[in-house]
Amino acid sequence: MNRIQKKIWMLAAVVLVIMAVIWITLTYYNQKTQSQYNDILQRYLRMNEVTSASQHVVTDLNNYLLEPSEVNLDKLDHSKANIRRAKDDVQQLKNTENEFALTNYMNLIDSLIETTDRSLMFYSESDTEASNREFTEATRISKYISEMTLTLIDTELKTYDRFYRGIIDQSAELKKLGIWLMLLITFLLLMITYWFSLSITRPVQQLTRAANELSAGKFDKEIKVDSNDEISFLAQTFNRMRININNLFQEIQQKAQLEHELQESKLLLKESQLRNLQSQINPHFLFNTLNTLSKKAYLEGSEETSDLLVNVAGLLRYNLKWLDRSVTLRDEVMVIQQYMNIQKARFTDRLTLNMEIDESCLDVQIPGLTLQPIIENAVIYAVEPREDGGVIWIRIKDSDERVMVEVEDDGPGIPEHKIQPILAGEVVHTDGASTGIGFTNVVKRLRLFYGVEDVMEIHSRMGYGTKIIMKIPKTKGVEQHVKANDRG
Amino acid sequence: MRKAGIITLSLLCIILCYFTYITAQKAFQSDWELPAASTQKEERYRLVLITQELETPFWDKVGAGAKEQAQRDGASLEVWGSYGKNQEDFLKKLEIAIQSKVDGIIVQGLDTQKFKDLTKIKAAFYGIPIITVANDVPKAESLRKTYVGSDQYLAGEMLAQLMLSDMGPKGNVVLLSDSQKEYYQEQRLKGMREVFSDYPNVKTVYAETADTREQVIATTQDLLNQYPDTNGFIAVNANIAGAMIQEIGRRGQVQLYHIYSFDDGSESISLLKSGKIDGMIEQSPEMMGRKSVNLLIKWLSNEKVPLDADGYLSDVRILKAKD
Numbered sequence: 102m103n104r105i106q107k108k109i110w111m112l113a114a115v116v117l118v119i120m121a122v123i124w125i126t127l128t129y130y131n132q133k134t135q136s137q138y139n140d141i142l143q144r145y146l147r148m149n150e151v152t153s154a155s156q157h158v159v160t161d162l163n164n165y166l167l168e169p170s171e172v173n174l175d176k177l178d179h180s181k182a183n184i185r186r187a188k189d190d191v192q193q194l195k196n197t198e199n200e201f202a203l204t205n206y207m208n209l210i211d212s213l214i215e216t217t218d219r220s221l222m223f224y225s226e227s228d229t230e231a232s233n234r235e236f237t238e239a240t241r242i243s244k245y246i247s248e249m250t251l252t253l254i255d256t257e258l259k260t261y262d263r264f265y266r267g268i269i270d271q272s273a274e275l276k277k278l279g280i281w282l283m284l285l286i287t288f289l290l291l292m293i294t295y296w297f298s299l300s301i302t303r304p305v306q307q308l309t310r311a312a313n314e315l316s317a318g319k320f321d322k323e324i325k326v327d328s329n330d331e332i333s334f335l336a337q338t339f340n341r342m343r344i345n346i347n348n349l350f351q352e353i354q355q356k357a358q359l360e361h362e363l364q365e366s367k368l369l370l371k372e373s374q375l376r377n378l379q380s381q382i383n384p385h386f387l388f389n390t391l392n393t394l395s396k397k398a399y400l401e402g403s404e405e406t407s408d409l410l411v412n413v414a415g416l417l418r419y420n421l422k423w424l425d426r427s428v429t430l431r432d433e434v435m436v437i438q439q440y441m442n443i444q445k446a447r448f449t450d451r452l453t454l455n456m457e458i459d460e461s462c463l464d465v466q467i468p469g470l471t472l473q474p475i476i477e478n479a480v481i482y483a484v485e486p487r488e489d490g491g492v493i494w495i496r497i498k499d500s501d502e503r504v505m506v507e508v509e510d511d512g513p514g515i516p517e518h519k520i521q522p523i524l525a526g527e528v529v530h531t532d533g534a535s536t537g538i539g540f541t542n543v544v545k546r547l548r549l550f551y552g553v554e555d556v557m558e559i560h561s562r563m564g565y566g567t568k569i570i571m572k573i574p575k576t577k578g579v580e581q582h583v584k585a586n587d588r589g
Numbered sequence: 590m591r592k593a594g595i596i597t598l599s600l601l602c603i604i605l606c607y608f609t610y611i612t613a614q615k616a617f618q619s620d621w622e623l624p625a626a627s628t629q630k631e632e633r634y635r636l637v638l639i640t641q642e643l644e645t646p647f648w649d650k651v652g653a654g655a656k657e658q659a660q661r662d663g664a665s666l667e668v669w670g671s672y673g674k675n676q677e678d679f680l681k682k683l684e685i686a687i688q689s690k691v692d693g694i695i696v697q698g699l700d701t702q703k704f705k706d707l708t709k710i711k712a713a714f715y716g717i718p719i720i721t722v723a724n725d726v727p728k729a730e731s732l733r734k735t736y737v738g739s740d741q742y743l744a745g746e747m748l749a750q751l752m753l754s755d756m757g758p759k760g761n762v763v764l765l766s767d768s769q770k771e772y773y774q775e776q777r778l779k780g781m782r783e784v785f786s787d788y789p790n791v792k793t794v795y796a797e798t799a800d801t802r803e804q805v806i807a808t809t810q811d812l813l814n815q816y817p818d819t820n821g822f823i824a825v826n827a828n829i830a831g832a833m834i835q836e837i838g839r840r841g842q843v844q845l846y847h848i849y850s851f852d853d854g855s856e857s858i859s860l861l862k863s864g865k866i867d868g869m870i871e872q873s874p875e876m877m878g879r880k881s882v883n884l885l886i887k888w889l890s891n892e893k894v895p896l897d898a899d900g901y902l903s904d905v906r907i908l909k910a911k912d
Contacts, residue, residue, distance in 0.1 A: 245688065
């Protein structure tokens with residue numbers, strides 16, 4: 102944590118260090134140059150001091166010779182001490198270039214002092230002439246010292262010429278260095294600041310973009326922020342939130358879908374019932390009437406008619422009774438047999454029915470009244486319109502996980518362009534000959550019941566017949582679906 | 590686009606770094622070393638060579654020889670002096686050298702009272718050895734330790750003989766000297782007279798002149814007027830040869846006269862090369878320089894005490910114009 106703060110501190114520290122380094126360097130350099138200047142000045146000052154000190158000696162000597170008092174002697178001693186000190190100072194200026202001249206110079210000073218002393222000595226011995234001679238010599242030596250000072254300073258200037266020029270050049274270079282350094286630092290600081298600000302603002306921008314997308318409802322895009330500070334932490338949290346919201350959202354959608362499907366299946370059921378009710382004219386009345394008719398036919402010796410009536414009554418009862426619940430395939434097959442008995446009575450020889458039924462498959466659960474509408478269709482299209490009748494095959498076979506129910510006829514077939522809409526569950530306008538519950542109704546109900554899309558295949562060749570295959574899962578699909586939801 | 594930007598920025602950065610580095614190097618590097626503080630604690634001999642004629646070919650060679658030898662022997666030597674025979678300046682330099690208590694002085698002898706006073710009294714007082722070089726001043730008068738240079742008497746003889754062999758044992762010869770009457774000139778003259786005295790048919794005229802150019806010209810004019818049948822000239826002081834020849838050339842053909850001189854004048858070599866001088870005595874200035882320094886150091890280090898007061902003579906040769 103505290104990464105952003107750390108970064109800011111780091112930037113400040115870098116700037117501070119750079120400034121400190123430059124300041125220290127320049128100060129150090131300045132000090133160095135200053136002391137060099139001082140040294141140089143010192144040299145000249147010291148040499149100059151010798152000249153004036155030597156002149157003082159001569160003046161004081163003169164004063165003493167003219168007026169030999171204690172004060173003047175003190176003065177003379179003082180100036181002699183001065184010139185000795187000046188000599189010691191000059192001694193330090195010795196270097197390889199001026200060694201010879203400087204030694205001469207110092208010896209000259211010695212000579213001056215000696216001559217002065219001699220003059221004093223002669224004076225004290227009252228040898229005025231000798232004393233004066235020595236004084237003249239001292240004056241001359243003092244003059245030589247002045248001249249030599251100038252020569253030395255001149256030599257000095259020549260010797261140090263390169264040095265002085267160096268200093269001037271260096272100060273010019275220093276000015277240039279200042280400019281370059283400023284450019285370099287400006288550049289570097291701009292770069293560092295840019296990089297630094299980017300490292301803060303880029304994650305923020307990414308986060309902003311992600312937030313925008315999230316607010317626009319795109320929950321499936323992952324939020325990724327390439328940074329290692331608080332923003333990244335924020336982004337991770339944000340991403341987790343997005344995933345949670347996304348999951349919740351999907352769950353709600355699934356539930357809504359499920360509800361929608363349930364609603365739909367209920368509607369379909371209602372529709373079937375309504376259709377059925379429409380076709381029931383007071384079913385109990387009809388039912389009782391049919392039974393009475395059957396008894397009557399039986400009593401009148403027409404057993405065949407009586408059976409037919411019983412079949413019709415059974416069919417009717419089945420219709421009323423099982424429509425809204427699941428039945429076994431066995432019940433369906435029984436109804437179909439009753440139905441076919443009635444149709445046989447109607448079409449006699451024109452209808453040939455072949456049934457191949459695998460008894461082991463008949464315990465499969467199936468929504469009520471699913472087979473009958475299909476067979477009714479086959480009868481309507483393949484048998485009814487044809488003078489010479491038609492053949493209908495019904496096969497129930499076991500196929501691993503599913504039970505295959507095939508209804509085949511040798512009728513005119515279904516045009517290719519109609520097959521798809523039927524399977525897709527769209528309402529197909531038929532010519533109204535069917536008893537009610539349509540083909541599409543069956544498809545939808547099967548799908549809803551098993552929760553599987555792939556429940557029916559239609560194979561048809563124009564002029565040769567149609568084969569409808571219902572693929573019924575052995576386990577009930579809704580249970581699977583519920584289980585799947587529990588797991589999710 | 591981005592890549593190009595990065596490359597440009599890095600290049601810029603490198604360039605800036607480079608220039609900053611270069612200028613920093615220049616600004617902080619001090620290649621101008623100050624002269625090293627004198628490290629030599631052991632005292633080296635401090636010698637001074639003092640001449641009256643600085644920057645003449647002859648004395649430049651003496652100075653070069655002396656410096657070479659001084660370097661070899663580990664002594665420090667400086668050449669001081671005056672220009673154009675400025676005696677006052679020369680003597681002042683000599684006095685400064687004495688007052689500066691140098692270890693030894695090599696000096697071009699000057700045959701004046703003041704010079705002798707300085708060398709005899711001052712130098713002796715400070716105990717500074719003096720060696721005369723090229724021009725001698727007798728030991729008794731100057732208390733010099735020794736003399737290094739040509740045997741001027743021999744040089745005079747050689748020049749006179751050269752003249753005789755060129756001119757034949759008959760003729761009039763003018764010997765022009767300067768009025769200083771310096772010791773070395775006297776020696777030369779002595780040598781010449783010695784030779785000419787053996788030839789009665791050779792008449793010599795001795796003349797003196799002050800050493801300014803105008804005076805030399807005037808004297809030469811006089812001589813040419815007085816002795817129109819002169820066959821040859823000898824400039825005893827090499828420095829007056831130039832002015833003398835100039836005057837002779839103005840009056841007639843220089844080639845007609847036999848003119849001889851010495852090599853220690855500032856114009857000597859060029860006069861010889863242009864053929865105006867027929868011959869001259871060539872001395873060995875480098876050797877004089879070397880030898881004098883060598884002797885002085887030997888004396889100082891007590892290797893050779895005392896030095897030969899008569900002097901150490903260097904080679905003299907005859908140099909003839911190639912005509």
